[in-house]
Amino acid sequence: MxxxxxxxxxxxxxxxxxxxxxxxxxxxxxxxxxxxxxxxxxxxxxxxxxxxxxxxxxxxxxxxxxxxxxxxxxxxxxxxxxxxxxIETYRSFLGHLPDMDHTPDPRWLESASLVTATKENPQAPVHEYLDRVREFDTDRIRMISPVLSRLFHDVHADLAMDGVHTELVLDADMVERARDLNPVEFKIVVSVGVLDLYRHPESIGFGLTLGDEQLLMGAYDDDGHLQACVHATNDEFLQWSTDLFERYRDESELVESPFSLPFPFRKDT
Structure with missing residues (x-):
């Protein structure tokens, strides 16, 4: 046979x-x-x-x-x-990722959690992301994002106030959009030592946020709307995500600070 x-x-x-x-x-x-x-x-x-x-x-x-x-x-x-x-359970997540190179092994999703956008609650994955990020217990966050979002900005600013350092990879268009939207704020953010901003030469079609022992991965539609957010702690998923982040960071150019400002304040001081 x-x-x-x-x-x-x-x-x-x-x-x-x-x-x-x-x-x-x-x-x-x-x-x-x-x-x-x-x-x-x-x-x-x-x-x-x-x-x-x-x-x-x-x-x-x-x-x-x-x-x-x-x-x-x-x-x-x-x-x-x-x-x-x-695969069927995570269809809304896997189906919005760019390609197989950006898709985790489905076996790593066994203990993960998934929140998807619905007609009744299109912002559900956004709120899931915000709630999960607030729970991160880490001194460093590594992040890849395809979009600019004031909601994301605010929650990560709160983490920065608590002393969390962020490495952020954006594509070149997003970096320039951030600079154009608020030039003064942009200069300050990249100058106070809480953020290393990297400019990636190509467009980005997924989101990734890494803590020490957990990760969030987001799948977006063609209009840049977050359709699904996965939270995971699987070691293999974490290693794969770390490798993916480092590849994107290594392909990117660090946005140099125009000047240096001290950042001595914390929420507990």
Missing amino acids: TKDELAQFLASSPDRQQLLTHLVDHPGSPAELADELPLSRRSIQRHLGQFVERDLAIKDSGKYRLTTTGSHVVDELTTYLETLER
Whole structure:
């Protein structure tokens, strides 16, 4: 049996998948399996015969159990189905990321949380981002953003007042827009030592904010509206995100400060 034939055999019947998975921990006779599963005995007997023909199961003293091959197949099938389910759950997030190079492995999303924009609450992911960032316990934040937002600016300004240093990557157009919107504020912000601003030469189509042990990743639509926000603590996701941030930062040019100002104040002083 070829891999394509095996894949077709498993995919063509949810009942077959259910029975095969059940045999992992519950070997049994056709009668016992019929009592344990919402399947007819006749259907179970037919599937069991097919499993034996394909060396996925063996009959031993009237009971059917998986072979080693069958156990491996079930492990891979379970992982595959769980991954598909996770992809579907995070469709609104994954579907708005630029490409596969900017897409985390779905397996890393197992314990993540997702908030998406809805017709009733289009700002839900924005508020999720703000609430989560306020909870960051860190001395440094690394950030990539495709947009300018006063809401984001305000919450990160509060963190700066608490002594949190930020490395921020914006594309060249966003840097110039920030400079044009408020030239005086722009000069002050990049001069007081709380922000390292980097100008990336190409447009940016995602958002990323990294703390020490957690991250936020945002997916945007073509109009720059945040459609989904993911919060995660998975170590592999964190490492991948760190590598992604460093790649963008290394491709960028540091925006030099026009002058230097002290920044001695803190909220607790």
